[in-house]
Amino acid sequence: MTPEDTSPAILVVDTVDAALAVRRHLPDEAAVEQVAAASAVRDAVADGPTFDCVVVTGTDPDGEWRRVPDAVAVLQPTVPVVLATPSGGERLAAAAVEADVVAYAPLDSESGSAPDLAAAVDDAIRAGRSPAGGRPTVDDYRTLVENAGDPMYVLDAAGRLVLCNEAMAARVGEDVAEIVGSDVGRFTTPESVAAADEALAGLLSNGASHATVEIELLTAADDSVPCEVSLAPVRDADGRFAGSVGVVRDIGDRKRREEALERQNERLERFAGVVSHDLRNPMEVARGRLELARETGADHHFDRVAGALDRMETIVDDLLALASQGIAVRETEPVSLDRIAREAWALVDTGDAVLTVTTDHRVSADPSRLQQLFENLFRNSVEHGSPTDGSEFVASETPVSVRVGLVYRGEGVPDGFYVADDGPGIPADRRESVFEYGTSGTDEGTGLGLAIVKDVVDAHGWRIRVADGQWPGERTRVDEPTRRSDGSGAPAGADDPTGTGARFEITGVSVCD
Template identity: 45%
Template sequence: MSGTGEPLFVADGERDRIEVLHVEDDPAFATVARRFLERCDPSLEVTSETDPREALDRLEEESFDCVLCDYDMPGMNGIELLESLRESYPELPFILFTGKGSEEVASDAFSAGATDYFGKSSDASEYEVLAERIATVVEKYRTERQLERSEERYRRLVETAPVAIAVHRGDEIAFANRAAADFLGVDAPAELIGDDPLSYLDTDDRAVARERIARLLADEATMESLEERYVDADGNLKHGLVAGSAVEYGGERAVQVIVRDITEHRERQQELERYRQLVEAMGDGVYALDADGCFEMFNERMVELSGYSREELQGRYAGDVMTEAGLETVEAAIQSLLDGETDSVTVEVQAKRADGEVVPRELTLTLQPTEPGESFAGTVGVVHDITDRVKRERELEAQNERLEAFAEIVSHDLRNPLTVVEGHVELARELAEEGASGEELVPQLEAIADATDRMLSMTGDLLTLSRQGDTVGERHPVALAPLARDVWSTLDTGAATLETRDPGQVEADRTRLEQLLANLLENAVEHGSTDGQSSPDDPVETPADGADEGLTVTVVGTADGFAVTDDGPGVPQEDRDDVFERGYSTEQGTGVGLAIVRTVAEAHGWTVTVGESAAGGARFEFHTDG
């Protein structure tokens, strides 16, 4: 702030900011007005002051572009404040913003020098109009102030201007400043007087240039800026941006030419173009944010990663393309840069695309260079799409979890049947040594066979999980009723029966769905025959035929999927959270069958729950609509 009360003309990157002093004795209304105005126009920065006299003091200490003032206020009304303000700031935009709407008040306001008059309204949309009014009067004020300053400094500017300025009458130079002499490589401006102004152009065809000069001398036209190449007195090639206009000089019509030396700029531009091509060729998104966190520059890859169009991304707040947690991570990273802890920082964030999809990104941040006296100019970032990497990491993590589960099952569940085999083999040997008959050895051999079958079943399940994991192939509509009957026909179901009640069809990988149904139906047959659900610590006897007489397994359609139910003993409430875990089994099962069921369901994007059927048995319900 300058402390003069007059707005300063700032750098182009900050020119749009408008500082507004709102004088309003009602703090609640002032807060509401500030929020609405700043929301309607982000370039507005509103400062509220409830005391009119303190507002005048504040104008002495700080710089504002516009004053927005109420009328009825204690101690000093809006007109009185305006009269006091005009003594020091005759041109500063002043808008009387009041609910006391009358022609008399408006007339007094304009008589006292108010720029505009605006009535308070309960309609929030009116703030959009007010915000536009503020921006309009400030823009006009700034333009007028710039013109005034330009006129005051014009003469001195011409003499000391860093750009080349010359006046000629078409065929000879009549005036040149110091910068013109430097640009054309002579020791003093006087050496240029009398020279043909076109003799320094790097061209053999000067007819077009002379035609432009003739038009300027004939009327009041102004020549649009164009780039020309010059050769100075030492033979050096120079690039200049040229603008011309007709003037009166020494009582005669002449042409004033302003040439800005853009030789270095052109060289930098060529270098920047090479950098731009490199950035555009990168496979990562590259961007620059301003001090407010809005996109200033970005490459095409950044547009693709964001999902926004180039026009939508330009000027957009960076928080729009990140989740709340991602924004917090970035803000913490920027703070570490500002604290000098590092020159660059790399973080993983959850980005949010234009369509709302949340995707993982790796972000490398550095600070933009600052100008003298500037604390923060923004950031430069490189965005790397790590979707595939994160997917691979998750797959590896899931694979590791499966391997751990396999190791646990192999080390525990396979050990039990192996111990059974070893025990019965040893017993059979002892009986054989004692001269037992073959019939007497049958129980040991049957026990060995049962244990071997259990190990083979368990091994098959483990191979299923290890080979296919949680992936599915191409999906097609699959009718559940015939598929369930086909699967049922391959199982040893004993006296159990299968019913289907309009299960409909689902979009699925048929092979994986067969695996799901096979494991689920087999589980129902194996466990539906018990008098109560077993656990590894509570084994039960299984009838020889594999199921009780009358056990019925039903595949039925639901509102959002299908269910498999039975009329067996069901799953106890305390075990329902564990039945899908790998390694959870009774002495009858492998501990993997229901884990396969859940894996296949989740691979399809389904959810599966276990509960109680209407007959008191188990009910496994699949929600296929997400």
């Protein structure tokens, strides 16, 4: 310090009983005043001397210490605040940026040493008497960046990376030495840069200390990670804008929770629609037929009542199935396509329809939900492909045949499986909408079956599309046995039917063997 700085006045605000360690590392000649709570800061600043620096202790990112910078700024806005902490934690450095402290100095909780505190206080006092008015400069953030548990960086005014910590480099999948000096566009999208620039412009115009912006972080592996950045402007020694500092938090889990909540809300709306409309129709039929049966004594009215009750049961079953969807699959196991398809087929009223399975491969899936997928696809094939008076499509004159097999990509690599039938098929202009809630090709359908299928696919992270069901053109292994629902076997493709039909292809699936 220069001679005129020999007796700095320092206020210590000790919120975590670390004052002894702090005072040990303050200048011997300093005039030190101490208070034990943030609530006492205003009185100390108002009644005491003009302080050269305030040192506050804290450990919790949302702790009492966060009130101190604001309290100091009210009465002595140019006085710098330094945060000293015996336990940094993951997010304390990020909180320090948001609270607009000029430096972050860890304390050794066992030895009581604080090698960075004396330098941080000295630098803060010098900065506080400069035109920057105590605001943090690029150099002030070096300790913050190095000690932050979350990814943290400093950009210059041109948007080039000046500082970053190991956590930041690891998040983008590169080394610190490789990315320092790079343009920010290397790590994020143009839309994210524009959002951050707009936030910084707002901070510079309104004088606020920080802002929070959502961005997409780009990694060396070409992944896009949703993140939240706490931004603050950085100034040079003359108080001019010199760049920005940011603390990055991965909000992927939060985004997924938000999306799951949105899907859940959509489901609630669907349930309300089904209960208020779809269930009301058969209920009114049952009520009306019961009244007629009482009046006339004719037994045939009870058949209509029974049919209405069956319809209501189908709707309730589909609603319960839909309620279980939308939750991401967290545990999978190898599941035999042949076994799970047969089990699903046995639980569906398939009439005279015939099932053929052309593979005995296993896939990585949740067995229960995979079976539910097959049940709904089988029910769809049977209801739309077999002779019926309720279909909006032209029905087959013979019982439908259904086939399950593998889908291949590239050089014969299995990428998933399909369920195909030789029924009337699905018009090309309807193939995207069939998975929407409420879409049904029959008067008797609930419009939930294929919506459930899509939810199962999404929950596994798979993909699904509708194609023509022309079986002769499918790619199957010539040495793969054909397994029919009656247990017989025949070479694959030996008795392929020639109908067009519909083919649901589920891809992005891990085929085990």
